[in-house]
Amino acid sequence: MPPRKEPKAFLQGAHVKGSGRSRQGINGNRVAGTLSDRTKVNYRKAYELFEALCELRGKKDPVKWAYDMETLKDFVHEVTWGIDGQYGEEAPSENSVKAVWKNFTAYVRQYHGAIPLAITGSVTNYLEQEALPERGAKPYKRKRKYATKHHCVHLGRQLWEADWHEYKTPGRRVRLWGQTLGYAFSSSREGEILESSARPDSGRGVYCKNINFGIFRNELGEAEIGLLFKVDAKGMTRTPQKHPEHLLYEGFRARPLLLNPILPLLAMCLAWGLFRDYTTDNEILDIQAPLEGEVYLIEWSTPNAPLYKGWNGEVQTASSFDSDRRALGKRAGYIDPPTVHDFRAEGLVQIDRNYSETQRKKHAGHRGSRTHHDYYAPNNDTDGQAAYLGDPVRTHVVDVFRNLKLERNPDLWQSLPAEKQYALKKTEEYLTIEKKLQDLGASSKAEERNALYGEKRRLIDKELRKCQKEQHRQPPSKDALDSTYYMGHYRARFARASRMMPERQRLVTNIFEVATLRSKVGREVLRDMTALCSQKHEIETRLGLEPSKCHCGHLHSLEVDDSTNRRPSRRHLVELQGFAEFCFLCDKWFSNMRDWEEHCKSHLYGSLEVPVQCDPLIYGGTLVAPGLCPGCIGDETLPATEQMKQYTRHNLWKDHVSSCFKQRFVKGQHGPDDIVGCTHPDKRCKQLSVSVLQLRFHFQDVHCTEVDHVRHSRGAKGVKRSLPRTDLEEPEGNCAPKRSRRSPHSRDLMARPLPGEQYVFIDEIERMKGGLQGQAMRLDKL
Structure with missing residues (x-):
């Protein structure tokens, strides 16, 4: 340990090292914290609402009225009634309204000086005691839901067995499933693998250089593919040594290939040329197992490239994945589809059962223990009946009833039935929109016409959501597989077109087989996924009209x-x-x-x-x-x-x-x-x-x-x-x-x-x- 320096000697040493070269910023001015671009936008939007209110009320100087208690009460009252509810609720949550109020006060504090505490406190009390109760706002957040393996399989069945949606490229389907399994098995937050919408242009996400992709010798002495990837967890950007690390592997036991996370990842890497030394699946799968305890790493062709690229070549945004995830859940029959946090919650429940508290905190990227207790732990994770009677505890019953947190109707309407459409077209609101469209002349602006069409779409969507909630779910029966007869053209689209897509037609059955990746059927699934990632169109050639079968003799x-x-x-x-x-x-x-x-x-x-x-x-x-x-x-x-x-x-x-x-x-x-x-x-x-x-x-x-x-x-x-x-x-x-x-x-x-x-x-x-x-x-x- 070096000897202790005297205070004067310490300061002289700092001067010698260069402390006096630059004294910029050393003044009596207040230094504000660094704000992200998204936070600045939210601050500005809240203040623009206040400016609009002042203009509506005839108050010309918004800065002056930002310190007036009556005007501020009027502002939070209008905000309370202006925000729409989410997750089927008519009224917003208390936190949604308070967020706008906090963004507004933060903007005023940053640019015009803080509003006195006596005023902000009184307005907050008015908001909590009068405005929010009058609106019927709920004091709690969205109820915790758990996306179990049961729900993961439902999404996979929709995506590979019956999905009628056409993605821009077929490889997007493979990428979506790889991301879904990655989130489910790693319990990661959405912004830890992809770029969060709250941190735009930050570039945060998983890159190839953050992944150790390799071959190791498993418990049976055979070669097995595995990968270890590190995520930039919430609140740990400045402490990279604490970043959680997660494992994914192919497994040596036979499982449904649908739940093998290596399949979509390996298919994407091969199709997109992410490996430096390997281009085919056989080259990867034929690598012999290394010595016990060692890992043979496969090098990346471009280590600085993101694992999941967006349309601009940069890391994919979480909002892009989220729109695909939500749409898939809707098509699978969920009115409120499972979110990434629902998968995270279920993953942490299972981790908590099988590992220590320290391991769970490291896995989740939590700093304290109360986070799991307050926000993730289920309220029905015990079998009180078995405990009371002294019987063996049944976790199966607990898990099955936890599935009810996410409601699903396999026959969920994807569009309004004809009878509902007929009734909607007779309503006054719909007829009013139609009348306005008819009254528009040929010279009318496209913006006006598009606005009316948008209003009509919202009216139809609102009626569809209402009908979906009221839709009666049929009990399981032998005729359940024939439900597409009653469901219109949506659910039958893939069945009618599957013969034109040989890869997807094979995947309908093969991906649900119980096998290993290195089995014959496992290799077929890998090749079909790789082919999908390489294709430009869902249907490459129309059967019967192939160029090779052209009767006029010209290819x-x-x-x-x-x-x-x-x-x-x-x-x-x-x-x-x-x-x-x-x-x-x-x-x-x-x-x-x-x-x-x-x-x-x-x-x-x-x-x-x-x-x-x-x-x-x-x-x-x-x-x-x-x-x-x-x-x-x-x-x-x-x-x-x-x-x-x-x-x-x-x-x-x-x-x-x-x-x-x-x-x-x-x-x-x-x-x-x-x-x-x-x-x-x-x-x-x-x-x-x-x-x-x-x-x-x-x-x-x-x-x-x-x-x-x-x-x-x-x-x-x-x-x-x-x-x-x-x-x-x-x-x-x-x-x-x-x-x-x-x-x-x-x-x-x-x-x-x-x-x-x-x-x-x-x-x-x-x-x-x-x-x-x-x-x-x-x-x-x-």
Whole structure:
């Protein structure tokens, strides 16, 4: 230990070392704490609310009135009533209102001087004793919920077995599942792996350099993949030596591959080239086990790159993941989907059961013991009955009933049923919005129109949330697997399109197999996930229309949209055979009218199925299924080719279905209260016996057809335009047809008709005979 210095000698030594070189900042001014950009924005927003209130009240100097008690009481009163509730509550929580009040006082203190304590104290008392109780604000936070393994499996089943959502790239699905398992198994906070929205542009998150990815020898003496990653925990940025470290590994016991966290991570790393020395799965899996106690580390190609990149190449933001996480939970049947903190809470419950208090605190990144006791520990973690009777404690019962913290309805409505839509469109609020839209002239601003459309969407969303809460959950039954029959087009989309996506179709079964990563099925799952991460589109090639099967002898690029591939092939077949038709349900060409008719009969009366959903399905920018008419398809007086007539243009299909419904059930044949049946050949439809209005609802909910469709001409508002004949040929022109966009973000077909020139292949024989010359003019320009 060095000898103790005298005070004067100590100060002289500091001067010699350079203490006098710079004395900037040494003055009598107050030094404020460092604020993040997000905090500054929140401060400013709170003060802007106060400025708006002063302007509304005719008070010209907001700074002056910021010290007036009456004005401040008026301000917190308006804020209390202005904030909307969350998690299904009409009123906000007390903390939400107090946060705005604190941000406002902090802004005034920073830029104009602190408001006297006597004023802020009185306003706070008014807020707590009068304003908040009058609003009905709850004094507590959101109730603690626990996302158990049970809920994790539900999310995985939705994502891999039945998910109809189209991500911008298929690899985003793999990334989402890898992040979900990472959060669940590490009990990390959301902002510890991804960049928190509360710390924008901070770059905080997990980078490759923070991960030790390697091979070790497990308990069976076999090679096993594992990784150790460090997170910048809350409040520990300046103490990196205390950062929690978490382990993930493939496991040597057979488990459902769905719950193997290494699978999605390894697939992403291989597809995105994150490893310096390895590019294929076999190279990684064939590495031999190192010596006992050693780890063979795999080097990163770019150590400073984030593990999860956003659209700009930087670390992905937590808000981006959170939107995907919440949307997936909604599709899985959760009105209030599990959050990252729900996974964290369940993880800490299990850690607390199996490890010491010190280990739990290190794992969670907690400094004190009361954090877990006050905010994470469940209130029902004991079996009092077994303890009282002296029986063995049953943790299973406790865990099962903890699942009830997160409510789920497997048949949760994803859109308003037809009957609910019909009732909503009759409400005064909806009619008022429609009237305003009709009153808008052609010269009106787009902002006004968009604002009204936004108001309509919010009204529909509000009604949907209300209906979801009131929706009755059906008890488990043998018919539960057939629930998609009643749920419209959403839940059936993936089942109808899965044959076009071989990787996802295999994953539907393989990912739920109980196996190890190195088993045959485990390797197949890894390859399929890697392929998804490398693909640009959900559907790479339309079956039956592959360039290699082009009948005109010319190979087309895979980048060309599949809708443009069919026309040259069909033209060539017509020139050779005199007839050509493509079955979009079976992905086969037919060059003979008799063969086509027999094939249609096989759908109607034979072994081939007739789809219940009759709407044209576009998935991944590709026409997967054509539009069919549920009225004609069961009319045995029509030829089989007319019953199975395929519509590839949405507007023609919609017009025909509406016209057919009106001719069969509305025009003079049936009254509004007459009992009618569904004409679709499905056996469940044959048992239907309802009114005409209820049949319309049935057509929309089950067969995905809206029969009340009437288009208006652009020149005259409110004037009905006669429905076009759907058996006429497609209008000809001299310009080449436009390619359809392959973007999964195009609006739903049911929301608006597709442009007439987007899909150019039409299956009407008359058009092929009468308009072949006009087609040839367009084909020359392709």
